[in-house]
Amino acid sequence: MAAPDHLFNLRNNFYLGAYQASINHSDLPNLSQDDAVERDCLVYRSYIALGSYQLVISEIDDSAATALQAVKLLALYLSSPDNKESTISSLKEWLADSAIGNNSTLRLIAGIIFTHEEDFNEALKHTNTGGTMDLHALNVQIFLKMHRSDYAERQLRIMQQIDEDHTLTQLANAWLNLSVGGSKIQEAYLIFQDFSEKYPMTGLILNGKAVCCMQMGQFDEAETLLLEALNKDTKDPETLANLVVCSLHLGKSSSRYLSQLKLSSPDHVLVKRTSFGEDSFERALASVA
Numbered sequence: 001m002a003a004p005d006h007l008f009n010l011r012n013n014f015y016l017g018a019y020q021a022s023i024n025h026s027d028l029p030n031l032s033q034d035d036a037v038e039r040d041c042l043v044y045r046s047y048i049a050l051g052s053y054q055l056v057i058s059e060i061d062d063s064a065a066t067a068l069q070a071v072k073l074l075a076l077y078l079s080s081p082d083n084k085e086s087t088i089s090s091l092k093e094w095l096a097d098s099a100i101g102n103n104s105t106l107r108l109i110a111g112i113i114f115t116h117e118e119d120f121n122e123a124l125k126h127t128n129t130g131g132t133m134d135l136h137a138l139n140v141q142i143f144l145k146m147h148r149s150d151y152a153e154r155q156l157r158i159m160q161q162i163d164e165d166h167t168l169t170q171l172a173n174a175w176l177n178l179s180v181g182g183s184k185i186q187e188a189y190l191i192f193q194d195f196s197e198k199y200p201m202t203g204l205i206l207n208g209k210a211v212c213c214m215q216m217g218q219f220d221e222a223e224t225l226l227l228e229a230l231n232k233d234t235k236d237p238e239t240l241a242n243l244v245v246c247s248l249h250l251g252k253s254s255s256r257y258l259s260q261l262k263l264s265s266p267d268h269v270l271v272k273r274t275s276f277g278e279d280s281f282e283r284a285l286a287s288v289a
Helices: 008-015 019-024 033-049 053-059 066-079 081-096 104-116 120-127 133-145 149-163 167-180 184-198 203-215 219-232 237-249 255-264 269-288
Strands: none
Touching: 008 019, 008 033, 008 167, 019 033, 033 053, 033 066, 053 066, 066 081, 066 104, 081 104, 104 120, 104 133, 120 133, 133 149, 133 167, 149 167, 167 184, 167 203, 184 203, 203 219, 203 237, 219 237, 237 255, 237 269, 255 269
């Protein structure tokens, strides 16, 4: 008989974006040492998702387990542009260390950081062998960013063989369906709808449903969902980015959402593309003038 999974609810909250719930319900008794480390990783990654980088940096000391040190690296990387170079240098040193380089959390954090850097080949070097559902799910995301839905589908098949009902398997299925489009959009919507019926509503679930609605041309419904998500977190970059797109399709002004996005997430892909477009327009205007 399989041992009970003491971390199931904590993990599920984290995967679905209920970060504060992960933190609030993390006081779990009688955990093994490995489970305690995983619990702490999930809690600190929840703090990172909420933007509390300094708390993570200050609380994880040099004596902590490798997995926790890796999470601290992620907090350092995200906390300031000045830290990026030294953090990536430390990360590469750790990955090259035969004693700790194959730690699954370290490989996961490497994948997340190199994906942020848009160095997808480097990310896959450390994630592609898989080993955990988190790594397989990250592989799906990376392949979709590379516009390789065929490789993403292979990863999804592996996840389905391991556990078809796993929250990450369902999420990965929805991401792939959104990428493929067409009739698959309805399937993606049903996955997010199922989450919304089973679990407390989060920004991640609301954004998932909203993106499905936008792809189906239902922009009014998408706006309602996104405004509900904005009420939960006024600085969430995905909500703001989706509201920019949704507002444009509804013929409404998107400038306030774009301004908020520029302030809260200046490195967001939509901000970069908008800035590039504005610069190109200014150059074209100058050349005509």
